[in-house]
Amino acid sequence: MTAGPLVLVIEDEAQMRRFLRAALESHGFRFLEAVTAQEGTALVTSHNPDVILMDLGLPDLDGLELTRRLRDWSATPIIVISARGREEDKVRALDAGADDYLTKPFGTGELLARIRVALRHQEGATDTKSGAVFETPLWRLDQGRREVSVQGTIVHLTPLEYKLLVILVRHAGKVLTHHLLLKEVWGNASAQPHYLRVYMAQLRHKLEEDPARPRYFITEPGVGYRLRWP
């Protein structure tokens, strides 16, 4: 198989489509484009793409609604594209089932990173699952032994810190909304959102070189957190 993964871009702006086509094709992706939500839906059905890039502001249907509809029957990763200042839109899209988002304007590097993360989770969602070992240049998580070490030294994490870390690792590279994290870690989405911030700060203090300039535990302002990976 020589053909790269198939990326479907649903975007009404021609300039954006041109840029995306150039960037993706030059990196070995196959490219498929749609201008409207309707067209996009048809292409998802007919071509079953590996990743969908979708602008939130489509002429015929709200991107949020399209995400919801697609999620009814398709598990294809969806990355939404939106502008800064529309954090609520992003959160809603993510909660509706989108996998990640890109904020305009973005560079090729960011774009490719997001697509790769989405593809990786799509293909082998198992390789970061329980029992596996997750390793960064600085620290290491051994889920089999429930152990976290920084440069060889075992670091003690509280159960909630550990739980939070495991969830971040399981979705490494992907953005996770406050809502989702609270639900996963505290089992209660309506838990006080600052619990999460406090625990995240604790993780940073334990697993970051400089907690004021995090390399791994990245804040997505107004949306949630992301474990930077790779």
Next chain:
Amino acid sequence: MTPERPDPDALLRKVQDAEAREKRAKLKVFFGASPGVGKTYAMLSEAHERKAMGIDVVIGVVESHGRSETAALAEGFETVPACELPYRGIFMKEFDLEAAKQRRPHLILMDELAHTNVQGSRHDKRWQDVLELLDAGIDVFTTLNVQHLESLRDVVAQITGIVVRENVPDTVVERADEVELVDLPPEDLLQRLREGKVYVPDQARHAIDRFFRKGNLLALRELALRQTAQNVDAQMRRYMASEGIQKTWGAGDRLLVCVGPHELSVRLVRATRRLAATLGGSWVALYVETARHQRYTADDQARIEAHLRLAEQLGAETAVIEGGISIGPDILRFAQEHNITKIVVGKPARSRWREMLKGSLVDELIRGSGDIDVFVITGDRGEEASRPALAPRAREPWTTWLWAVLMVAAASGLGSLLFRPSELADIVMIYVLGIALVAARHGRRPSLLASALSVAAYDYLFIPPYHTFAVSDFRHIGTFGILMFTGWLIGTLTERIRQQARLARLREQRTAALLRLSKELAASAGSMELVESAIRSVAAQFHTEAAVLLPDANRRLTALRKAPAFTFTDQELGVAQWVFEHGEPGGRGTATLPGAKATYLPLRASGGIVGVMGVLPKGEAQWTEPDQRSLLEAFASQTALAVERLDLADRNEEARRRMDEEQLRTTLLSSVSHDLRTPLGAITGAASTLLEQAEAIPEATQRELFRSILDESKRMHRLVTNLLDITRLESGAVTVKKAWTPLEEVVGLALNRMEEALAGRQVNVDLPVELPLVPLDEVLMEQVLVNLLDNAVKHTSAGSPIEVRAWSTGSSVTLVVADGGPGLAEGDEERIFSKLVRGSRHGSEPGAGLGLAICRGIVEAHGGRIQAANRSQGGAQFLVTLPLEGPPPGLPAEYEEGAE
């Protein structure tokens, strides 16, 4: 003989008048001498003709009184449905003014102009409904009998012996564009009456029988004919005057009628009205208020008010002035000041000696009138009987009488001690002194007592034979008389002085009240404050509850402020709205919507009606007295002027603000267009070079060009983001979504975002571990930090370090971004936070001067503060202080598995 050349102004006025008449709605009155002459029939007949001409005619009210001819004629017209009003437990049908106005026909038929509306209607009288219809631009046909005409009321009563209760002011009939006399000779009318063609209600049969006598009918017919002739004459004169045919009268007569509480005043007013109509002049009804006014009974005061109102209804101007003891000079002064040509006064029948003693107003007026004519109308005996009764004077306390007695006793004692009985002249002087003292201290009546006692004591003690009241020498009688007279004179004079002083005090109080009000109003800063002080002043001055209603943008009134007792039902608001729209007082105590709980006065300022003042009397309605009322009106107009002043000030302020904004927008636009063009220029240049000469450029240079395209794009992005941010902040579109956040998180966000720009810089971050969580919006606060860091990078040399520190005071947290650059120029500390302002020492770095303005906007939206200062060791620092708003909710304790 040359025709008189009309004055150009008058010509213009004539044209305007003609236009106004053309435009304004037409009133036609079908005028008759008595019921049964066929007015309604005539009206309906003409209405049919109009309808045949294609005019939209509807019936407002037509009373067919069961007459089949009339009823038949009324068919074929649309009728405005009547509304039903509850009256004493039953529902009464009444003409629905609002429905008629909504329907907006071209012509409406309103039978029985003199009808009194059911209580609860908007107006008391149907003629008021008609005026409002005319104002609304609807033509009106109406019917009227001569006996209902206000100015003829007395005459009709004299002829027929029946007092008509339902009157129509003459001005309404004068307003008519056409008056058609519906005439029927008395014989025919009586014939119709016998045939049962005239509607006669059973309960009134007796009165009606008295009414429909041939003599009455003849007289009434003559009255009606004369009235119609007068109308026609007036119209003709108006026409002649307007066409410049002939000068019909001189400067125009101006009549003055003096009214008082006396019943005669009603006749005076009506007579003056007739006289004024005949002469074609205007007239003024005057009441001179003296100290005595305070002592009139409530009934009398109400009557004075009623007389003035009657005059107003009959088309007079009214005036109330204050006068001294003798009102003659006051009346004459008023007359001269107002160019009065004729004065009408009443002469109540008085006994001759009284007149000789006190003088008469009539004589006084005639003597001082100069070239003003004085008309005297004499009252008859019956009217004398109803002479106004003065309320009893305030009783002097018994101690005053005691003082009088004591003073005489003292004078007697002193007299007998100091002088021998033969020095009678000196003794008399002592008594005079005593009387004078009593008069000065206690007024006239005690002084009279003192005089009498003095005479008695003087006689008893000092006139031989001593210790008897007998008088041996007849000359002493003269001394007694002189003593008595002196006492009376001194008493009367002091009494006058006291009265005048009281009056002056009263006036002074009034002036002071007004002055106080205007001072308070002038000191009020906002409309709320102004309205409140107006309400307070009115409430204090008149012992009432007050409210002020001002219109909103749609000219609907809303109660801006009100006393607690004021409750605004829809009905009360409706009355206020009516007052606002028509500019006339309404509600309780007025002719319009008297059913309302409160009285509403329009707030009339120079530019029109600015609002309405509502006054709700507590208990007794004090402000219905003329003086209180005029004072209340003065209060209202003061308030109106103040409201208008404030309104103008607001508008000025608004205009200035708009100009400032406009100025700012222009500056912003020019600054932004410059800042946008610079990166665009670089991008365009680099891209076109790459596109056209790619082969000729070495690869390293190509990369450089690509890099500059990317950098410039980012710069543009930053600028556009800033622009959007400032716009959203200013329009209030930004909502701050606060969450308890560690400062470290925000600092981390900003440092990561600025990673590229900060590359190679030393950034010292010092955030104590014990820093509390801060309630903030991370998206917005990140922007603040990014802007501050960006500034630090831009304004300092590449090698100088940047510091980020924070501390907490317990109630707030302060975050500092400090640099080691040149610092701020003096005076820049505050200035640089303004939009489009850049520091005086900024270098060549581009920037629209929005960054710090955005920072301030965001921080202030958080309830915080941002300041700039120079550091002692050099460089600038920016301090962001955010309030903590109490401690964050605690974290649930976490129990570790297998905790040690």
